[in-house]
Amino acid sequence: MAWKGIIDNRDLLIQDENVSDYIVNGCWNVNKLYVFLDHDTVNSILSIPLPALDSRDAFVWRPTSSGIFFSGDEDLNDFFFSCPFTANVWRSAGITNIDFQNFEEWFLSWFRKDYQKSTTENLLLLCWKIWEVRNNLIFRHSPSLPNMVVHAAASIGENYRRNNPCLFKGPASTSQVIRWLPPSAGFAKLNFAGSVVNNKKAAAGFVIRDHDGSPLFAGARAIGHASVPIAEGSVVRDGLYHALLLNCRR
Structure with missing residues (x-):
């Protein structure tokens, strides 16, 4: 076979040899590769995983019009769109992609508003299983x-939906952003929280802020063995005590 343009400014012709001649016990023959190729090219070759199955030789570096070879690894379009096996999978599932030019265009269409959620889930599950079959x-x-x-793919989707039923029927409720609201001018606001770890040690903290949201004072402490209500009650007392020290009357 001929490898042309792998090494800059030089042509290399290896007569009567196959790719398999550069593989020993299922691994690349590194020493032999270094005889003919430069360090960077060898590293590129070593990054190519060798298949477990015996197969006919094929181009790994495909020639361009300039004679330089580039890595011809399969991409998403080759694998999920134009691969004959994958095309048979889509056909068996009753799915067609004839209205699209490539996989990226088709993939983005799966998330249109007029697509049902279950349809998008089924398509993604099929992609996952196709990839799994390829690796197997x-x-x-x-x-x-x-x-x-x-x-x-259908079995996985059915099992998932059966064990994760929808909590809401119909349109989803409008989301609401929760954020901190400052007090009115001339007032201070005390926020506090308490928590218990593994039903054992409790801790609590507080912060006092003015109407601009600027902190006036903050504190936290370990309380020891206590419940959440006890921890929060304790920190409220701490916060009010420091508010009085700051002369925060409102």
């Missing part, structure tokens, strides 16, 4: 069929 084939010698992928 390469690394575990375990092939699968398109209809098996569809059945597995």
